[in-house]
Amino acid sequence: MHHVSDGRVSGGVDVFFLISGFLLTGQLARAVERGSLDLRARWSRMARRLVPSATVVLLATVAAGALLLPEARWTQTVREIAASALFLENWQLAADAVDYAARNNTTSVVQHFWSLSIQVQFFVAFPLAVAVLALMARGAPHRAHAYLTATLLGVFAASFSYSIALTVTDQPLAYFHSLTRLWEFALGGLLALWVDRVPWTRGERIAFGWVGVLGLVACGFVLDGASTFPGYAALWPTLAGALVLAGGVTRSRFGAHRLLLLRPVQYVGAISYPLYLWHWPVLILYMVARDRDQIGPLGALGIIALSFALAAVTAKYVEVPVRRAPFSNGDAYRYAAAAIAAVLLACAAWQFVATQREIPADQLGSAQYPGAAALVHGEPEPAPPLPAAVSVYEDWVFVQDWDCTPLEEVASDICAEPVAEPPDKRIMVVGDSHLEQFMAALSPIARQHNWQLIAALRGACPFSTVSEVDPEDAECTAWNAAVAAEIAEQRPDAVVTLASRDVRSGLTEQTPPGFVEQWRHLADLDIPVLAFRDNPRFAYDVPDCVRQEGREGDPCGVDRAEVYADEPPYALLDVPPNVTFIDLADQICDEERCPAVIGNVLVYLDDNHLTASYATTIAPLIEDQVLAALDG
Numbered sequence: 001m002h003h004v005s006d007g008r009v010s011g012g013v014d015v016f017f018l019i020s021g022f023l024l025t026g027q028l029a030r031a032v033e034r035g036s037l038d039l040r041a042r043w044s045r046m047a048r049r050l051v052p053s054a055t056v057v058l059l060a061t062v063a064a065g066a067l068l069l070p071e072a073r074w075t076q077t078v079r080e081i082a083a084s085a086l087f088l089e090n091w092q093l094a095a096d097a098v099d100y101a102a103r104n105n106t107t108s109v110v111q112h113f114w115s116l117s118i119q120v121q122f123f124v125a126f127p128l129a130v131a132v133l134a135l136m137a138r139g140a141p142h143r144a145h146a147y148l149t150a151t152l153l154g155v156f157a158a159s160f161s162y163s164i165a166l167t168v169t170d171q172p173l174a175y176f177h178s179l180t181r182l183w184e185f186a187l188g189g190l191l192a193l194w195v196d197r198v199p200w201t202r203g204e205r206i207a208f209g210w211v212g213v214l215g216l217v218a219c220g221f222v223l224d225g226a227s228t229f230p231g232y233a234a235l236w237p238t239l240a241g242a243l244v245l246a247g248g249v250t251r252s253r254f255g256a257h258r259l260l261l262l263r264p265v266q267y268v269g270a271i272s273y274p275l276y277l278w279h280w281p282v283l284i285l286y287m288v289a290r291d292r293d294q295i296g297p298l299g300a301l302g303i304i305a306l307s308f309a310l311a312a313v314t315a316k317y318v319e320v321p322v323r324r325a326p327f328s329n330g331d332a333y334r335y336a337a338a339a340i341a342a343v344l345l346a347c348a349a350w351q352f353v354a355t356q357r358e359i360p361a362d363q364l365g366s367a368q369y370p371g372a373a374a375l376v377h378g379e380p381e382p383a384p385p386l387p388a389a390v391s392v393y394e395d396w397v398f399v400q401d402w403d404c405t406p407l408e409e410v411a412s413d414i415c416a417e418p419v420a421e422p423p424d425k426r427i428m429v430v431g432d433s434h435l436e437q438f439m440a441a442l443s444p445i446a447r448q449h450n451w452q453l454i455a456a457l458r459g460a461c462p463f464s465t466v467s468e469v470d471p472e473d474a475e476c477t478a479w480n481a482a483v484a485a486e487i488a489e490q491r492p493d494a495v496v497t498l499a500s501r502d503v504r505s506g507l508t509e510q511t512p513p514g515f516v517e518q519w520r521h522l523a524d525l526d527i528p529v530l531a532f533r534d535n536p537r538f539a540y541d542v543p544d545c546v547r548q549e550g551r552e553g554d555p556c557g558v559d560r561a562e563v564y565a566d567e568p569p570y571a572l573l574d575v576p577p578n579v580t581f582i583d584l585a586d587q588i589c590d591e592e593r594c595p596a597v598i599g600n601v602l603v604y605l606d607d608n609h610l611t612a613s614y615a616t617t618i619a620p621l622i623e624d625q626v627l628a629a630l631d632g
Helices: 007-034 039-068 071-085 089-098 113-137 141-169 171-176 182-197 202-222 232-247 256-261 263-270 272-289 297-324 329-356 371-377 389-394 439-448 474-490 513-524 542-549 612-630
Strands: 403-406 413-416 425-431 451-457 494-498 529-532 579-582
Touching: 007 113, 007 141, 007 182, 007 232, 039 071, 039 113, 039 272, 039 297, 039 329, 071 089, 071 113, 071 329, 071 389, 071 542, 089 113, 089 171, 113 141, 113 182, 141 171, 141 182, 182 232, 202 232, 202 256, 232 256, 256 263, 263 272, 272 297, 371 612, 389 542, 425 439, 425 474, 439 451, 439 612, 451 474, 474 513, 494 513, 513 529, 529 612, 579 612
Parallel strands: 425 451, 425 494, 494 529, 529 579
Antiparallel strands: 403 413, 413 451
């Protein structure tokens, strides 16, 4: 996955949530004390403050994205802009974080909306909770303060515990999950309720401020937010931020608050919201337009200058006029709804254009798009490759749409392909994404012969006795053990898995001992094994290469001799007799070359996975081998 930021960005987000909780709780607590808690007016002000500028940026991003982004990124971008307009971007990114089919998602032009989305969700829900507590307090300010304190303590404890637990088991999901971030708002709220009730001395508050500032600076250089946030590691920036807030305005020339009184800092604060909105799409679109993954000093200065210019213009001509306009609460809601609808309509129009550029899937296997069959019968006349660039990253078999049940003891599912009648055979497909991609080749054969495929799959975790990709991944090892136990319990008619892995230039292909050990365990259970030889991995995104370099001379493929030895590695090992191998090298390579496009069908959807379209065209070529192995 690609979404998680580094420690400096992560810490900044945590402090942002802390400050948001601090400000909102303070405002709500004072409103309860005055007896003037008006939720409609509060939400109206929020809509007027946040929606107009966000709408301008999102509409501009739609226009710029349609002009600059490669078509392969359109679908992801449309999906995320729509989610951002609805302030649900964090949930979209969370869904992608647990969806292995979204592994090709690149850094989004609106990825930064995830933190704004969580803030808006909190700003909508928390005032409702405060209103309920105010009713329970029956107009007694001290009772409302106590109820609010107890509620925030409970939210802090529950959310912080959940954050730690989910960060350990699924950090990418935890990073974007709203419930793992509530404790940061709650900590800010507790600080707002109690900071003025503790008689700190001026010297103590000065010390708090500077210790907090130093803690925030150090956080960005020490913590690895990409792998540790938002669990216990997020305590560092949030507690440092809390110290700065507790320090407050000391009216001392030695106080840290004086940094915030500097005119440049105050100016940045005045345009901070539109600057936050603009900086990320400007950065990503610049990198796309220049076809770079790094930025030089001049490029960085240009990005900063353009971001500040756009932010200043947006603040002057959008943010400030709308905030000062004499709208009623109802007007604010209607205008906000119209603005969001405009973004959604622009997304729908963009998606419609993308749909028109797709090539109908029913052409697959035709004389114009034979795919793998062209290796046997010869190449057809060149045609635009299928799948089209606009949908290539979505060209995958989605087994999560099958009938799925949780696998005991590990956070994973086993999914069975739906069947209309009792199957003649039950075939369990076990491994990682390099086995999952072959489902597109196996499914047509299974349906034709009334077999049921049962998928036990985990990304970056091929079926072995150890974790092959990451030796320290204890969860992968545990998953392999749990799947092996499930196979022993279910006793399928056969198991399909990988025969080799790590096929790269330099003849790196191997059949690990853990693979063979699992095959021996299955031999003891008298379960046949069908093992597929793995496909090559590249150092670049193949569809993007085809888009840029074209197909003439196959600049995006690789010589067969660079990745495949004459004899596969498993041929040199002592393997049990229950294993039958299918060497896919002949289905994805000709005698000399492993092309990027075969039979007008893109072979790869990224740098190492086959498209479902191409894998489907392999089915007729391997059907006899599969039947011979499994119909015995």
